[in-house]
Ligand SMILES: Nc1ncnc2c1ncn2[C@@H]1O[C@H](COP(=O)(O)OP(=O)(O)OP(=O)(O)O)[C@@H](O)[C@H]1O
């Protein structure tokens with residue numbers, strides 16, 4: 001039996017624009033997805049995803065994919081989840097040169113689903129790492145990131161950046177611009193607070209919406225470019241340890257994301273609750289549509305304000321996780 005885990009992330013700056021080659025700065029946070037894998041004697045794949053619905057579900061089917069899962073939850077949900085897990089298994093089989101390997105897998109996670117904290121990247125990174133190790137193949141975090149990117153790219157129908165998967169695989173604060181990806185050394189430990197509205201957004205749909213706007217209006221394309229400029233300013237602020245400036249730029253970034261149509265009433269309400277409590281900055285994180293915001297606040301005020309904000313289901317302080325994908329057992 002092999003167990004791996006990988007962290008979720010928040011974006012300090014740059015989501016969506018990163019899909020079009022602008023830079024972005026995501027930071028791994030101490031919330032993880034954990035995948036347990038056991039090789040089978042046959043070529044079948046059995047997946048138990050305990051957190052996917054309230055009751056969790058288990059599916060079992062052949063490697064050829066001709067007998068589809070028979071489960072009691074909405075088909076699109078199963079198809080989407082299986083896309084990530086099947087993709088990860090395919091990558092592990094390829095890495096270990098074992099095309100017919102079968103597995104029993106259990107996926108557990110404390111990263112809310114579809115909420116902008118990179119649950120998909122964390123599940124895929126942990127699953128690739130665990131399945132490859134179960135087959136006797138150790139992958140570097142960079143190799144896990146690369147393979148996980150291919151899976152996200154497929155599931156998001158060709159519209160995905162390397163940001164989430166690289167951040168989850170390597171941990172820490174990272175910078176991604178197109179194919180260029182690196183860790184930001186000595187990133188300051190920022191006082192991150194997350195607010196979660198209990199909802200979710202469809203990453204593929206939101207990315208497609210921004211693409212349409214950008215194709216249709218030059219000023220939407222300019223907005224994407226402006227996010228890139230803002231990210232470069234944010235990187236300088238990080239290098240100078242200027243946390244107040246990082247916060248101001250996060251506020252600005254939220255405004256530009258809202259202009260691109262990916263915020264929501266509850267995300268805006270949480271952003272304003274944090275700002276009213278004198279947070280240094282606040283913005284939505286990830287694809288948007290619903291889910292999470294991230295604020296910067298050294299005091300307990302923003303978190304308390306979020307706790308009392310109607311529509312905010314949960315607020316928590318998020319520590320930067322300097323470790324990426326890792327072997328648990
Ligand atoms: N615990 C889990 N078990 C099984 N599948 C999961 C789990 N967590 C996430 N997933 C898969 O990832 C999908 C969510 O990915 P999606 O990219 O839409 O959101 P996210 O990664 O949480 O947020 P973002 O990409 O905005 O940061 C789920 O619908 C499911 O298919």
Ligand SMILES: C[C@@](O)(CCO)CC(=O)[O-]
Pocket residue numbers: 014015016017018019116118159160161162163164203207286287
């Ligand atoms: C919206 C997006 O930029 C981040 C989702 O967490 C999509 C991507 O980078 O693939």
Ligand SMILES: [Mg+2]
Pocket residue numbers: 118119120121164203
């Ligand atoms: Mg995702």
